[in-house]
Amino acid sequence: MGYLIQTLLFTVILLFFYTRRKPRLPLGFKDAPGPPPLPLLGNAHQLSSPAHRSIISFSHQYGEIFKLRLGWNDWYMLCSPSAVKEILDKQSAHTSSRAPLPVASKALSGGMRFLFMEYGREWRTLRGLGHRLLTPKGSGEFAGGQEWEGRALVSEVLGECVEGGVGDIREEERKRGTDRAYKAVRRYTVSVIMTSTYGKRIPEWECDEVREIYGIMEDFSKVAAPGAYIADTLVPLGRLPTWMQWWQKPLKPLFDRQARLWMKLFTELSAKMETGNAPECFVKQVIEQEYEKQGISVLQAAFLAGSLIEAGSETTSAAINTALLYLLANPRIQNRAHEEISRVVGPFRSPTFANEPHLPYIRAIVKETMRIRPVTNIGTPHYTTAPVTYKNIHIPANSVVCIQQYAIHYDPELFPEPEEFRPERYLAYPEKSGVYAAGDAKERDHWNFGAGRRICSGLHLAENSMFIVLAKLIWGFELKPPLDESGKEEDVDTSDEAFMPGGNTVPKPFRCKWVVRGEEVRKTIWREWEDARREGYLLRGERVGVEGVVV
Numbered sequence: 245m246g247y248l249i250q251t252l253l254f255t256v257i258l259l260f261f262y263t264r265r266k267p268r269l270p271l272g273f274k275d276a277p278g279p280p281p282l283p284l285l286g287n288a289h290q291l292s293s294p295a296h297r298s299i300i301s302f303s304h305q306y307g308e309i310f311k312l313r314l315g316w317n318d319w320y321m322l323c324s325p326s327a328v329k330e331i332l333d334k335q336s337a338h339t340s341s342r343a344p345l346p347v348a349s350k351a352l353s354g355g356m357r358f359l360f361m362e363y364g365r366e367w368r369t370l371r372g373l374g375h376r377l378l379t380p381k382g383s384g385e386f387a388g389g390q391e392w393e394g395r396a397l398v399s400e401v402l403g404e405c406v407e408g409g410v411g412d413i414r415e416e417e418r419k420r421g422t423d424r425a426y427k428a429v430r431r432y433t434v435s436v437i438m439t440s441t442y443g444k445r446i447p448e449w450e451c452d453e454v455r456e457i458y459g460i461m462e463d464f465s466k467v468a469a470p471g472a473y474i475a476d477t478l479v480p481l482g483r484l485p486t487w488m489q490w491w492q493k494p495l496k497p498l499f500d501r502q503a504r505l506w507m508k509l510f511t512e513l514s515a516k517m518e519t520g521n522a523p524e525c526f527v528k529q530v531i532e533q534e535y536e537k538q539g540i541s542v543l544q545a546a547f548l549a550g551s552l553i554e555a556g557s558e559t560t561s562a563a564i565n566t567a568l569l570y571l572l573a574n575p576r577i578q579n580r581a582h583e584e585i586s587r588v589v590g591p592f593r594s595p596t597f598a599n600e601p602h603l604p605y606i607r608a609i610v611k612e613t614m615r616i617r618p619v620t621n622i623g624t625p626h627y628t629t630a631p632v633t634y635k636n637i638h639i640p641a642n643s644v645v646c647i648q649q650y651a652i653h654y655d656p657e658l659f660p661e662p663e664e665f666r667p668e669r670y671l672a673y674p675e676k677s678g679v680y681a682a683g684d685a686k687e688r689d690h691w692n693f694g695a696g697r698r699i700c701s702g703l704h705l706a707e708n709s710m711f712i713v714l715a716k717l718i719w720g721f722e723l724k725p726p727l728d729e730s731g732k733e734e735d736v737d738t739s740d741e742a743f744m745p746g747g748n749t750v751p752k753p754f755r756c757k758w759v760v761r762g763e764e765v766r767k768t769i770w771r772e773w774e775d776a777r778r779e780g781y782l783l784r785g786e787r788v789g790v791e792g793v794v795v
């Protein structure tokens with residue numbers, strides 16, 4: 245114990261001097277501007293809750309790059325398209341790692357959580373394994389499943405949320421508005437990602453698998469929350485001998501819980517492969533690519549699949565639910581969107597991906613949602629492995645470099661009246677996000693998926709889900725504000741208060757009145773769902789039914 249106290253004291257003293265250090269600058273270069281840090285505290289006390297508001301105001305004060313000292317690291321906040329392009333794209337050989345996190349990455353995740361993995365051979369091999377699944381073409385193979393799950397979702401909303409529906413919904417919820425569609429959207433996204441990775445559908449929200457997956461994500465967000473564990477702030481504590489790392493023992497059961505779930509799914513699938521009964525899916529591809537020969541352990545391969553499930557579920561449902569919240573608050577936009585869909589599709593069938601080129605306004609809603617409420621609140625931190633420069637600013641090795649999506653998305657020079665939800669600004673952007681991410685910085689649509697070599701692997705899958713779900717829901721229903729006790733429509737809140745606290749921008753569950761758009765549409769929804777249940781859909785030539793891939 246005495247040794248531990250001495251080490252802690254030593255680390256605090258070290259931090260005191262470390263936080264007062266000045267970087268050595270090469271001739272002709274300067275340090276990034278920023279608010280002066282306090283000894284020990286750095287700048288953490290200057291961040292508001294939610295943090296993006298103070299980041300936006302610092303960007304107004306200091307410009308396109310500023311520096312904050314947060315814990316052990318200097319964070320260089322990138323607040324302009326060209327700073328992101330120059331630093332994260334053009335100098336990506338040195339800006340593609342992640343900061344060391346002895347607790348969240350090492351102890352909780354055994355160093356195997358893909359999102360946190362340091363840049364290097366192992367990360368490259370794993371990214372390569374995931375690549376085939378997630379390229380535009382690979383993601384396109386899941387379009388049938390997204391379309392099919394979209395039909396399931398629309399019928400769920402009709403059954404559960406609409407007056408005259410069939411679910412166990414209370415009369416009052418039907419009349420005054422319900423938040424059930426919020427969960428239905430979450431079910432949709434988990435089901436799409438589980439079918440893609442393991443060939444398994446998630447037909448019900450209330451089931452053991454969803455409980456376990458969300459339990460794991462909850463453990464993760466608690467442990468990774470800023471300030472939750474001092475060793476993720478005072479990183480040198482991670483160099484203590486393992487027996488002295490007091491956080492290891494309580495986190496062991498949480499690591500075991502993840503390993504158990506990811507390994508259970510993985511070994512079940514491997515067993516099915518041995519008997520020739522495995523569904524077509526990502527993990528089957530990984531096994532066929534002989535991951536062991538590439539130096540990847542079975543546990544790491546199982547964690548890779550788990551990382552995709554984690555990374556793809558809550559992010560996509562948060563984005564879709566955010567779009568629904570803004571549509572609810574903006575009847576004019578909803579009407580314009582519905583006018584476009586009904587002109588192109590009519591009431592006798594619901595929209596499909598084939599209609600996408602003719603639905604520019606729906607595509608614009610997808611992009612505008614990602615602009616106005618980027619899913620990451622304080623950006624996506626990368627870590628430098630060598631010094632990099634931007635204009636005459638020098639950024640040393642071992643610094644955090646972090647896109648600030650909110651600061652860029654709320655720059656009125658780039659997006660006039662940025663607080664306004666205005667899909668029209670994206671009508672001149674016919675391509676998907678991946679195309680703009682690879683192009684000229686000034687032409688990029690939004691920065692929601694990050695940048696450089698660590699750019700979101702699932703962006704095509706995510707954008708496709710957003711498009712198909714929004715198109716089908718707007719086609720099927722009018723979203724109306726909930727009613728208060730006196731029967732008057734309530735105001736719809738889209739302020740920061742409407743979102744949960746934390747690193748991700750996730751809307752709080754919100755009530756809404758779902759009104760089906762006429763008898764013909766109601767009949768079409770039921771008919772299409774019956775057809776879908778009967779026929780299933782094809783995933784790379786294999787039939788998928790209500791229970792998942794049919795083998």
Ligand code: HEM
Nearest residue numbers: 359555556559560563619624693694695698700701702706
């Ligand atoms: C609207 C939905 C989504 C948003 C906003 C989103 C956003 C992001 C962001 C900002 C990053 C970090 C990028 C960086 O470091 O520069 C990321 C990483 C990642 N995302 Fe997504 N994502 C979404 C959906 C998905 C889906 C559906 C999948 C998988 C199927 C996925 C898989 C991943 C993975 C594996 C990484 C880690 C990449 C790495 O560290 O190399 N994401 N995502």
